[in-house]
Amino acid sequence: MTKPALTLYLAAPRGFCAGVDRAIKIVEMALQKWGAPVYVRHEIVHNKFVVDGLRDKGAVFVEELEDCPDDRPVIFSAHGVPKAVPAEAARRQMVFVDATCPLVSKVHIEAERHAANGLQMVMIGHAGHPETIGTMGQLPDGEVLLVETVADVAGLKVRDPAKLAFITQTTLSVDDTADIVTALQARFPAIVGPHKEDICYATTNRQAAVKAIAPKADALLVIGAPNSSNSKRLVEVGAAAGCNYAQLVQRADNIDWRALDGITSVGITAGASAPEVLVNEVIDAFRARFDVTLEMVETAQENVEFKVPRVLREPA
Known part of the structure; x- marks a missing residue:
């Protein structure tokens, strides 16, 4: 057949x-x-x-x-x-x-610098996420106020509207965060932002690639874990960019094949913590069921590398 x-x-x-x-x-x-x-x-x-x-x-x-x-x-x-x-x-x-x-550490340093200048911090992030907990924990209780949505901005109770700065989690939706920043700037015109956007290059690049794929794919599969913030954002970005069926799957076993019945094109991406072996596994699962034409959609090239701490580079 x-x-x-x-x-x-x-x-x-x-x-x-x-x-x-x-x-x-x-x-x-x-x-x-x-x-x-x-x-x-x-x-x-x-x-x-x-x-x-x-x-x-x-x-x-x-x-x-x-x-x-x-x-x-x-x-x-x-x-x-x-x-x-x-x-x-x-x-x-x-x-x-x-x-x-190191890009999360950059946000930590930023928060401490603003605090040293007498500014109270507003963090755009997801409550309970380890990165948010870690960043808020760089300063004493009450020094960092968390907002998750545009609606949260209206309810903020700050110490001094003229002495505020904002920081963000590194794995947020670029578009959603821009809306929250706009709301913060409208309510607190003096608020100080980061020198360079806190959302990391990898999050931004992966979301841009999904935006390029979403309008032409019948479905989008994001390979990633259910507790991965950047992976969940990719699903949301895909849906917002016009893909009718955008789903998070941990690996090939989790694909709902019935939902993909009758489709002719699928976008595939992976969150920043998903290894390439799982991408290949998903591609192989499609090849077993379809006559696949593979098309790369490249929107950026990455060559970033971070050194491991010195203690690991030294002999025991």
Whole structure:
């Protein structure tokens, strides 16, 4: 029986960003240097396949520092941690390695600089997300006010409207964030923004590629984890850009084939913490069912690389 024809539009860039790549490398190098077990506070990146792979190599994932013994190394996830966490690790004389993405650390430094200048912070982010918790935890309680939507801006109670700055989570929707920034600037004309946008290059690039694909694809599949902020934003961006069926799938097993019945084109992308092996798995699943024509949709090229911390580059 002949397979139905299908065009797969493959987004580029997609998948791993430099911060995720570095974080995974940090865990692997720590295991090489100190042996197993190495403890990791929170999932190093939000992807089950990646976390399970590192667990198989000897990484132990915990939610809090109190779950770690004093005599084994601990790694802080790419999302960043409140200041109290490394302070407590130092107090316990633990060996610890911070795998916070340098672009998240940039936002932390920014927040501290504004606070030192007497400004109260407004953070645009998602409540409960580890990155938001980590960034808000750089300053004392009450110094960072969280907004998630344009509607939240109207209800903000600030100390002094003339002494405000805003920062953002690095993995937000570019368009939604722009709307919230506009609302903040309308209500607080003196509010100070970042020198360079806080939303990271990888988030921006992946969303741009999805916008290019969405109008011409019958469906869009975003490979990523349900707790991955940047992956969920890609689904939303695809839907907003005109794709009628945009779904998040962890891997090929999660594809709802009945929903794709009768389609002739599918866009595929992957969140910043999803490895390329899962993209290939999804493409292979389509090839098993369709006569596939693969078309790359490239909107940017990335060559960013971040060094791992010095402690891992030095001999044990």
